[in-house]
Amino acid sequence: MPHVQVAKxxxxxxxxDPETVGLGLIRRAMHARxxxxxxxxxxxxxxxxxxxxxxxxxxxxEVVVPESWFFRDDCPFALFRDYVxxxxxxxxxxxxxxxxxxxxxxxxxxxxxxxxxxxxxxxSSRFVIDAVDVSTQALERAxxxxxxxxxxxxxxxxxxxxxxxxxxxxxxxxEAVRNLVRFRRGNLLAADVLKDEAxxxxxxxxxxxxxxxxxxxxxxxxxxxxxxxxPGLLFLGHAERLASDERRFEPVPRAGCFAYQRxxxxxxxxxxxxxxxxxxxxxxxxxxxxxxxPLPLPTEPRKPVVSSALASLEQAAALAGQGKxxxxxxxxxxxxxENGANISALFLLGMIRQSLGAFTEAEASLRKVxxxxxxxxxxxxxxxxxxxxxxxxxAAAGFRRRAERAHRTARKGTP
Numbered sequence: 001m002p003h004v005q006v007a008k009x010x011x012x013x014x015x016x017d018p019e020t021v022g023l024g025l026i027r028r029a030m031h032a033r034x035x036x037x038x039x040x041x042x043x044x045x046x047x048x049x050x051x052x053x054x055x056x057x058x059x060x061x062e063v064v065v066p067e068s069w070f071f072r073d074d075c076p077f078a079l080f081r082d083y084v085x086x087x088x089x090x091x092x093x094x095x096x097x098x099x100x101x102x103x104x105x106x107x108x109x110x111x112x113x114x115x116x117x118x119x120x121x122x123x124s125s126r127f128v129i130d131a132v133d134v135s136t137q138a139l140e141r142a143x144x145x146x147x148x149x150x151x152x153x154x155x156x157x158x159x160x161x162x163x164x165x166x167x168x169x170x171x172x173x174x175e176a177v178r179n180l181v182r183f184r185r186g187n188l189l190a191a192d193v194l195k196d197e198a199x200x201x202x203x204x205x206x207x208x209x210x211x212x213x214x215x216x217x218x219x220x221x222x223x224x225x226x227x228x229x230x231p232g233l234l235f236l237g238h239a240e241r242l243a244s245d246e247r248r249f250e251p252v253p254r255a256g257c258f259a260y261q262r263x264x265x266x267x268x269x270x271x272x273x274x275x276x277x278x279x280x281x282x283x284x285x286x287x288x289x290x291x292x293x294p295l296p297l298p299t300e301p302r303k304p305v306v307s308s309a310l311a312s313l314e315q316a317a318a319l320a321g322q323g324k325x326x327x328x329x330x331x332x333x334x335x336x337x338e339n340g341a342n343i344s345a346l347f348l349l350g351m352i353r354q355s356l357g358a359f360t361e362a363e364a365s366l367r368k369v370x371x372x373x374x375x376x377x378x379x380x381x382x383x384x385x386x387x388x389x390x391x392x393x394x395a396a397a398g399f400r401r402r403a404e405r406a407h408r409t410a411r412k413g414t415p
Contacts, residue, residue: 002042003027009049010063013056014134015189015216024391029062061137068108069151070115070159072206075256076235077116080202083233084120087201088127097127100200100227102188103208104131107142107181108151111173113204114180115159124180130197132186139183145173150404153377188220199229206258207237210355221246225262232262238351241323255318309335313344325352343372347379359386370402377406 007026010016030045033055039045049055071077088097097117101110110131117127133139148170152160164171186193188208203224209217225248228234234249236242236258242249249260312335319328332349335342350365363386369379384399 002046003030005046006030006049006059009056010060011213011216014060014187015212015220016063024393025388026063028393029059032062033059057136061135068105069153070108070147071112071154072109073238073256075254076204076206076259077112079233079252079254079257079259080113080235081116081120083202084117084122088122089120092126096125097122097202098198098200098229099127099129099202099204100132100194101129101204102132102186103135103205104133104138104142104183105135106138106147106151107131107145107183108147109204109206110142110181110183111145111177114177115163118163118177119159127180129181130194130200131181131183132188132194133183134185134187136185139185142181142183143178145175145178147171147173188223189216191223193223194227197227200227200232201229202233202235203228204235206235210237221248225249228262230262234260234262236260238320238355241321241325241355251322253318253322255314255321258321309339309342309345313348316345316348320348320352320355325356328352341368341372343369343376346372347376350379350382354382354386359389362386374402375406377403380406 003023003026007016007023010026030042034040034042034045036058037045037048037055039048049059084097088094099110099113101113104110110129113129131142133142146167146169147164152171160171163174163177165174166172188205205220205224209220212220221242224234233252238256238258242260248263250263252259252261312331316328316331316335319325319331329349329352332345332352335345336349339345346365346369350362350369353359353362353365363383366379366383366386369376370383373379380399380403384396384403387393387395387399
């Protein structure tokens, strides 16, 4: 069938595992391109696709639908700030900090990094930010730096007042900040991606590996291994983990960050010490961090989380970050048995089940979350992705609309 052949081409081009998005999404993307080109049949479109690289790129643009926002997830940015304070703020003689955001979507993540560094007081001469994505359309939006309201989430939006000005389409980022990021098109699966660049101290590669098949995932990790300096930090998404036999990276034991440290294979090297880290020279241990604040968890409108439940959920998040999903899920289920319908436990359990491919069970947990808290935007967006995967486009659109309404509600009274 043509759409199956198209799925194979996408796997070859960007490593996409069709199971992660569903053949329904690929079929709809095909028909959108056929309509745009005036092509009458899937077979005819397949012939054109195979003979035209530009059309293959256009199809990639239809399939890859990046969704991001500024300062997405607090914990990774908290760890990033600690890393910079103790490595570059504390040592002005250190070589410039090098950071890579791949994929960078429409620029929300690399610009968040730039804003974090500005607020830390690190001079622009002492850092380099590269941002790479396979989508030319996303890169064009990133360079424009204009964002709608959905790109700003959470209660602390003071940065928007300081660094953005109002625009007909939302908010435009100051040009001085835009100039701090170097955007370029690239594919993490390409053997020569960023081959002329020096290694990076920090790489953010969040929510990409979950869309890859096994072979593409191995190739991507090989590229990350080549691109990351010793000792460097690698940030993945909350639903991602490295293979259990992966020995090149070790998880950072900081709940909710889903970060790894580059392992030195030969002689020990100097490591950046984060707050609470052991002062003795480490042998092969990752960065040791003492949490300065508890893992941010959704508020409980019905039943407060007792301290023992909170500790269990922090432990579960840490286990999930280390790829120990079965143990993490067991802890979540234990909290639910002992405390009843706990939103935090249900949400974490749903995300763990989603990462394991148990989409029916994940959906059941996430639906309970939005029953208890209809304004839980993250659960609504996760449900939208699950619905999209099974081809229920109408349901996915409904969940996204509800999530947007939840964002607007949360922003009331926010500057």
